[in-house]
Amino acid sequence: MKLLTANFLSCAVKACKSSPLSFPLHFRDAELASKSVPYNPLLLSNLLPRLDWPALVTSSKELGFTLPDTKPELPRLSTSTGGDDGDMNMSVDGGSGVGEEDEKTLKMLHKVLMETEVVEGKMVCGSCGFEYGIHQSVGNFLLPSHLV
């Protein structure tokens, strides 16, 4: 399971959905692997506005990564359709290239969010304490019958 995925998961117990403690779930006993994913700066810049940054900082810290306390300000990237072949070309609004600092931030986010895999481990709800297992990178969120 990618670290980024944790930003979209919360405890499956119905009563926990409304509790702020059920998100993010807390990684425990995580075995990590690094999995190569194509670098996509456009995706990162368009994803950032919808991410829960404090939750991401928490998840990252649990897996041994330090993210800045506040959400980085990145230039808005956009695609332009270049030529008749329909290739997508990357450009920054305003025409300038991505600055060196921004590029560094994007690469760091890519490594932490996209390329960090939890292969084995657990995710624990801060509200009810239920532990969801992660096995071969697949999280198991099927609750036992008595909790449904």
Place this chain on the structure above:
Amino acid sequence: MTSTVNPPLVPSDTPLKLPTPSTSHITSQAVYPPSEDSYLLLDAFSLPSEVAFISTRFPAETPSPLLVEIGTGSGVVSAFLAAHAGTLFGRQDVITIGLDVSYTANTVTNTTISKACSQHPETSATFLDCVTSDLTSCLKPKCVDILVFNPPYVPTSEHPSLSTLRDGRQQKVIVNSKSKKDYDMEDYLFSLTYAGGDKGMETTDRLLDQLHEVLSDRGVFYLLLCAGNRPPEVVERITGMEFGWKMERVIERRAGGEILSIWRIYRS
């Protein structure tokens, strides 16, 4: 008839021809193979009118959409949508998550999607993960932008319970079954892929009840129904809810003894 609910389909609206993802790596008998219903979903998303609808609903300057499929099975639908995101959604900065109650399905879907995306790097979205989950119960509320569900829609006298999966040990991949226990598990998992209970709607109804807690404000839900599910009754129920849903038919096709249709449900 449903024709009173929908504008007539434009005859010139023929689906784009995009390659279907390979599922040749799947040997497990416990996984639903790509079938007529799966292909109807691929065709629905390939209609130029649907491409236009989604591109208008999720313009390039808006935050990246999250695409979620419930019950991925072989993974062919998610793989198709992920591999051709640039063509079908007008943007490649889409993230996808696959959900299935079967660990075996999740394992094969991981491969189906990853393979299809690596074959189409120029149009592919970013596939995040498969998660073992009953419907969308693992997701944070209101985060799904494009939801796809090819449910267990066949009307059956009995509706298989999930308790075998819920209360058992960590599921293992069911492939090349040799023991009676494995064969039984295979049959059980396969029954979960199609058996829909009363009117074939028992699983779908559970999702419809919580749809407003699942979709984002801009979210769209694509649902496959068969005639036995009584689509006009579903339309009446959805549009009668307090959430301002619209429900429109995207495509319909006769497949063997069934009439299958794909519907989109969203807030206008």
